[in-house]
Amino acid sequence: MKFLILNGSPKGEYSITLHTAMFLEKKFPGHEYEVLHVGKKIRAFEKDFSDAKKAIERAQAIIFAYPVYTFIATGQLHRFIELMKASGIDLSGKIATQITTSKHFYDITAHNYIQENCQDMGMRFVRGLSADMEDLTTEKGRLEAESYFKRLVFSIENSIFEPNRLMKSQNTLKKAEPSKNAEKTIGGRVAIVADLKEDDEILESMINRLQSRLPVASSVYNIRKINIMGGCLGCFRCAAGGKCVYTDGFDRFLREEIETADAIVYAFSISDHSMGARFKMFDDRRFCNGHRPVTEGTPIAFIVNGDVSCEPNLSMILEARSQVGGNALSGIADSASDVNAQIDAVADSIGFMIENHYTEPQNFYGVGGMKIFRDLIFQMRGLMRADHRYYKSHGKYDFPQKNRGTIIKMQLVGMLMNNKKIQAKMGNRLNEGMVAPYKKVLENLKESEESGGGTEGKR
Ligand SMILES: Cc1cc2nc3c(=O)[nH]c(=O)nc-3n(C[C@H](O)[C@H](O)[C@H](O)COP(=O)(O)O)c2cc1C
Structure with missing residues (x-):
């Protein structure tokens, strides 16, 4: 197969993601590979797309290799996709896939974005590889990269492609009508x-x-x-x-x-x-x-x-x-x-x-995302100093071991639950115990309302 690797990292040859692609090139020498540094050279491609067009036309399969940047692909790869679409190249029937490295923070939305665009251009899409940025340095990561490539070849040989993600709108987009000026009653x-x-x-x-x-x-x-x-x-x-x-x-x-x-x-x-x-x-x-x-x-x-x-x-x-x-x-x-x-x-x-x-x-989305960030910043605090200072001062390091009260309470409950005799006598006490703190909130509310308090307007 003739593979074209579109390196969407602005770091060009210093890209971590590109190294996964280069690893696969070495592991599977029976194919032809060509690389375009679209992330680093986007300005040049904006001026003249002809070399890119020829490379794309030569390829049988295109590998989008890029780092996940803020939920999607890099801005430079976005721009390259715009140029690809504008160039009018006929890509129908070509094969496309993707390799990313990231910390898995919204790698899923990045992958969907690339797949949608490839399917827009009529390409047949094979599921990609979403690697952690450290993966290539581990045995497991290298094995997974190899497995991905074997599956890629298998999928191509057996015509196993991703179902189409595209949805066509039936609606006509409409202008908004002018509205009369509302009074600006709220400050800010x-x-x-x-x-x-x-x-x-x-x-x-x-x-x-x-x-x-x-x-x-x-x-x-x-x-x-x-x-x-x-x-x-x-x-x-x-x-x-x-x-x-x-x-x-x-x-x-x-x-x-x-x-x-x-x-x-x-x-x-x-x-x-x-x-x-x-x-x-x-x-x-x-x-x-x-x-x-x-x-x-x-x-x-x-x-x-x-x-x-x-x-x-x-x-x-x-x-x-x-x-x-x-x-x-x-x-x-x-x-x-x-x-x-x-x-x-x-x-x-x-x-x-x-x-x-x-x-x-x-x-x-928010809790999961912040947990990835929390662990990342803690590990990289030596480099990401501004983040580390912020996370420390804003209480973002909410590691589980800090909830000592809950851990001890759960240990006690676990011990009781493990005892068959206690279990038999327990009846509804576990539920009662669990709901007790919430009941207390309601009782406190009643008391404060009876004494003329209340919650409204207390912010
Ligand atoms: C501007 C910027 C945005 C990033 N956004 C994300 C992100 O949304 N999710 C994630 O998991 N990693 C994110 N990263 C981390 C990169 O994906 C990660 O470092 C990647 O391995 C870099 O690959 P490269 O060397 O090929 O450029 C971001 C990095 C930068 C510089």
Whole structure:
């Protein structure tokens, strides 16, 4: 087989992910391999795509090899996919697969994104390899990489491909109607971070309606117009002090304009099953904040031109990023149905959340994501000093061994439960014991209400 490896890491030949691909090349020498450093050389491919086009045409199978960057692929690979689609190459029938390295933080959404785009281009997709960034250095990791490649060849030989993930929208995307200006009765400021192209009338109309309808002052930051010199280089120079190597002032902009807002709205048109390459570049550059949920407690919302109901992976990304950031989700309004009502609901919810300092518990996306970060930062605290300081001062190191009370209590309960005689006499006591602390909360509430207290208005 002729394999083309698209190396989406901005680190080029220093990419960890590429080393997994190179390992497989050495292990399976009976095939031909070619590498394109699309992450590092994206600027050159933007200027001239012809060499890439020829390489893609030569290949029988394409391996997308890239690091997972903020829930998806790198901004540079996003851009390359845009260029691939725009080039008009006929990829139908070609085989595609993927290799990633990461800490498994939302590797799943990254994999879905690549699969969706390959299937958009008519390629037949073989399930990929999602390796931990350390895996190649372990025996188990190397074995798994080899197994993946054997399965890849087996799948190709036996025509075993992934089912199509694509969903086609039946809805017509509609502009939002203008709304009369709501009085700005709530103090504060909403930052609307938008990827607004000049001809994107639908998104513009949605943003206009939102601004009119919001009961809070708002400002729009069009990321098309702000100076971003390039995508994240993955150099980790920001790890110690949070300062990016680029001198375009992006980190200052982020910290002074966006992260100080009382609510943040992200507005974009769905492009290639994501927020688009420009937004991805913006998101990747936010890595100067490391793994610190610096806007924790700030509500966020999404204004989307497109049909979100047909993009389950993107929906997951939107919810997950609000969850991991500790941001209550005020809503996702799209242009596919009831656009006016959806925007109004988002505007009203933002007002409510700001006024009431609304927060909510994290769900699986948030709790799971933060546990991966917690363990990662603890292990890498020597390098990721800014993250470590933040995690320590914000109580993010909530390792299980700290809950000593619960551990001892459970040991006692376990001992009792192990005793058959006690078990026989136990009746409903376990349930009673477990619910006792919750009962106490209700009793305390009753007492405080009887003595004229109450909870309302006590925040
Ligand atoms: C900007 C940036 C974003 C990242 N986002 C994620 C992420 O969302 N999930 C994850 O598990 N790892 C994430 N990582 C870690 C990389 O995926 C990991 O270090 C990878 O192995 C790097 O591979 P490479 O050397 O091929 O570039 C991120 C790293 C950087 C620099």
